[in-house]
Structures are given as structure tokens and as C-alpha cells.
Amino acid sequence: MRETLIVIGLVVLAVALRSARTNLLRKLGALTMLAASFCLFYFVTGSLVGGMIGVVLWFFLPWIELLTRIRRMRLPLDNRLSHREIPNPSFFPNATEAASAMEEAGFEHVSDCGWEWAGMQQFFRLFWHPEERAVAAVCLCEQCDVTFAFISVTSQDSKGNIWRTTNFPFAPTLRCPPNVRWNHVPCER
Template sequence: MRETLIVIGLFVLAMALRSSRKNIIRKLGAFAFLFATFFFFFYLSDSVIVGLMGACLWFFLPWIELLTHVRRLRMPLNNRLRHRELPNPSFFPNAIEAATGMEEAGFEHVSDCGWEWSGMQQHFRLFWNPEERAIASVCLCEQDKVAFAFVSVTSTDAAGNIWRTTNFPFAPTLRCSPGLKWNHVPCEKSCFHQILKDHQAFLVRMKIGTDDLLIPDPEAMEEDIENEMRKQVDHNLRSGIIHLTDDGHFRYSKRGLFFLWGQFIKDMIRLC
């Protein structure tokens, strides 16, 4: 009975810690889940090795999704943005604040567009600021009744390199093309003014001056997004992460499934 109460107590503690809004406390909750799982298998087998193997099962849970869903995905090789109305803003409260912050920072609204990607509906609100030589976007994502929003600030230098600061909450599901440099900030940092400051500090850290940046063309912003995605797809085709199908789509290879598993593990450890 004592062992049962210990395991139950650890699971209850883990759920309580995971409900906190503070990142460090949520991470402690994740460790509490690992400890609870370890003791559950340890008390069943009276073996430390079995307990450790049981705790490691958490890291293999993504394979259920990988083998049952992701393996069957077919994604379009040439995806096109289409002008569309934004979804109900009540699902994306942070997006409204971000768009307001962009306008306060001198960014001008350009367009609203979107596409479907990997079963996810993505809606973009695009802004630009010629003085900052930057493009800002707030992306609204919907998939399987799950909705979230993230903000990005993007600059391009004269050599064609893309410098991006974003609070996207997950690890990328494809390898980034060589010319794309990510500056990932915590997803709880949703204030656009702070993200813009982080982007400016990122450029300074990378020794990229304002004169090194190109002034964005608002008429070509949607085309640039499409071209960037196609370059990323081509890069992943060459890397063997994905391969072409016979119907003009692509899917993840075996190597790609292991790559995605690694990305899942990163998300589990980072616990945004």
C-alpha cells in the first residue's frame, strides 16, 4: 500500500506542477512524471534497470503518432498561398495584441493569406516596415481542434540570407535551408515590441547592420514565402528527410521519421 501511495502521490504532484504558468515549475512537473513512472516499474519488478526502462518509455511515445499518422502524410510539392479571411479571433487572443503591437511599432498591414500544410490550416497576417527593413507576421494555426498563434520578424541581407526571430512553440518539422538563420525566443514571450527588440539584438549579435539589409517589397511578400518553402522542401529532398511520391506530393522517409522523433524529443525537453 505504501508503494502505491508513493506512485499516486508523485503523479498528483506532477500534474499539479505541470499546471503552473512558470516554465521552470512545469519542467519540474515533467521530471516528477519520470520519477513516478520509474517507481511504478521499480515497485512492480524490484529492478532499477526495469524502472529506468519504464521511465524511458515516455521518450518513445511519439512513435505512436509517427507510425499511425505522420507516415501516411502526403504534402504538396508546390504549395500556394491564397487570400482568405482570418478565423475567429477569439481563438487567437495573442494574435490581436501582436497585430496591434506591429502597427504601434510602425509596421503597415499588407495582406491576409493562408494555406494548408500537413493537415494544418495556416493563416498569415503580413506587415512590413521599410525603416526597420523587416517583415513582421502573425501566423494563426488550426489543426485537429487545436489552435495557436506565433509571431515572426524577418530580415533579408544582400547575400540572400534570411534572419528570423520567432516565438514558434515547436521545433521545425523540416530541416531549415542553409540560408535561413533562426533566433528562437520562448513562446510565452508574445509581446511584439519585445520580439522586435530581440530581433534587433540578434542582428547586432550576428554583426548585420541596417545597411546590409534589403528593403522588403510588399508586392512580393507572398511569393517570397512560397519560394522559401520550396527551397526548404528541395533542401530536405537532397538531405533524404523526405522523398517524392508519384502524385506530385512528398512524404517523410524512414530517415525523416527519425528526424521528427528527434524534434519531438527536443520539444519534450524544452517544454515551452
């Protein structure tokens, strides 16, 4: 009975610490959860090796998702952009303002395009600035119940370096080549 109460107490303490606002306390909560796992496996097996196995199991937890969910994911083999009509303004409210701002900055409207794959839709309104040799895109991404929009401006200098400025709301998922300079502008609130 005493061992059960120790494990329950450590789990409650770990959850409380993980709920704190301070980063240090949240990290301490994660360590407390590891201690609770150690105690649980130690009390069940009666050996230190069993307790260590309980701790090590936490580090293999991400592999469950990798082996079950991510292995089933497939990238589209043919995901070419095709001409699309602009989405409903109530669904994409900033599109007209962003397009007007692009035209005021000297960009010419080139095309409206997008693609759809496995429940994910992306819409792009593309612009070109001939003097600056810059391409701008007003983008709308929709996947399941999550929708977000962003603007991206890409240009190339005389040395071949590519300069990209965007307010894309997430960190880049792929590493950029060495000649690409990424300037991230925070989204307005």
C-alpha cells in the same frame, strides 16, 4: 497472492510519485513503474530475463505510435499560400491590435494569405518594412480544437544572416540553418 500485492503496491506508489510536483520524485515514479514491470514479468515467468524483458518493453512503447499513427501521416505536396480574408475578429481577437502595432512601427501591409490542409488552417497577415528590410507576420493557426496566434519578424543583415524574432508558443521542430538566428520572446500571459 503476495506477488500480486507487491506489483499492485509498486504501481500505486509509482502513480503517486508521478503525481508529485517535485521533478526528482516524478523521475523516481518512472523508475518505480519500471520496477513494477520487472516484478510483474519476473513473477509470471520465474526468470530474471523475463523481468528484464518487462522493463525493455517500456522503451519500445514509442515505436507503437511511430508504426501505427505517424506512418499514415502525409505532408501536402502542394501547400501554396493563397489570398484569404481576415478571420472573424471574435475568432482572432488580437489581429487588429497587432496590425495597428505593426503599422505604427513603420511596417506596410502587404497581403492576407493562408492555407488549409487536412483539417488544419493557417492564416498570415504579412507586413513589410522597406527601410529595415524586414518582414513581419501576424499568424493564426487552427488544428482540431486548438487555436493559437503568434507574431514573427524576420530580417537579413548585410552579411546574409537571417534574424527571426517570434513569440511562437512552441520550440522549433526543425533545426535552423547556421545563418539563422532565432530569438524567442515569451508569450504574454
